[in-house]
Amino acid sequence: MLDIAEELHRWCLRAEPFAVATVSQVGGSTPRGPGAALAVDGAGTAVGSVSGGCVEAAVYDLCADVLADGRPLVRSFGFSTDDLFDIGLTCGGTVEVLIERIVPADRPEIVAFLAAAARRERVALVRPVADPAAGPGRALVVRPDHPDRGSLGAAELDRIAGDRARELLAAGTTGPLVPWPGHATRLLVESSVPAPRLLLFGAVDVAAALARLGSVLGYRVTVCDARPVFATPARFPAGVEVVVDWPHRYLATADVDARTVICVLTHDPKFDVPLLERALGLPVAYVGAMGSRRTHDDRLARLRAVGLDETRLARLRSPLGLDLGARSPEETALSIAAEIVSDRHGRSGLPLTGTSGTIHPPDRVRPSARPAPTRP
Structure with a gap:
């Protein structure tokens, strides 16, 4: 929902x-x-x-x-x-x-979940599916570091389902769940998490176009640039956060997670190198930097000079974007957004006419840190 x-x-x-x-x-x-x-x-x-x-x-x-x-x-x-x-x-x-x-008057758990999800808060809803023994209307609302609300009909089921749902919530994953092997009740967990962040460093024309696409794709977009003459809200779509600060200094305190996308669009070593030095050490989903292949080679040499090893450098997408022959800022933004989407789903980015297999693959699920519990 x-x-x-x-x-x-x-x-x-x-x-x-x-x-x-x-x-x-x-x-x-x-x-x-x-x-x-x-x-x-x-x-x-x-x-x-x-x-x-x-x-x-x-x-x-x-x-x-x-x-x-x-x-x-x-x-x-x-x-x-x-x-x-x-x-x-x-x-x-x-x-x-x-x-x-x-x-609504009879389903307070559903009402509470929808209210929190509408605010993009971190919350999960657990409901039984296709279980003849489960009465209609059962639901469990799960939040990080909060007591669960509601019930699935049994205290042990509530406890285990709540723990498993928290793992899915931490990964931002929605999908079916069997509480433990052999259990008759199959559950559906819907995980609401805050919108993932798209951090654009460099208040350039490509950033304005990419900010629009990022918003459409569901990202919370921030544009950061140390130059106040360029980093003005009037140059960017409504709802985009615009920050005037040195990029590496802003990133040091920014709220990021495993879904965060970082795009460096500045083309200037004095901004790029300290920013990428920090970004490539963060547990984020994607780090890309714009520029020609010559710029990329120069950037790698500078990053090696400040101590980055090949493991970190291998995380850098540069030149960023898919090979679409992009010319305009809008086309360039499209090529970057396309690479972000293909990376998020673990796909090749190749034309579908030249590939085989499932067009709509299942979402990649982050593995649980713990094994599935055995039946109590």
């Missing part, structure tokens, strides 16, 4: 029932992953999507049925070769959908 949390939060404030269909599990190539949702209110208004269009009409009708009778449903859709007009995914994958009626 994360992609429509703001709208659903407003629906909760209206205190009127609605039905929400949430993708609980997928297999093969699918347009949307676990957590994607379609919701329908009493007036028939629909928001969101569970399949990119393949089965939306059928899921809409099921939402209307659940809204009317209140009984939750779990339905699976897959590719059908028997009837070209049958309901299914033409992409060849399978998608399982959990459909529930939400009455």
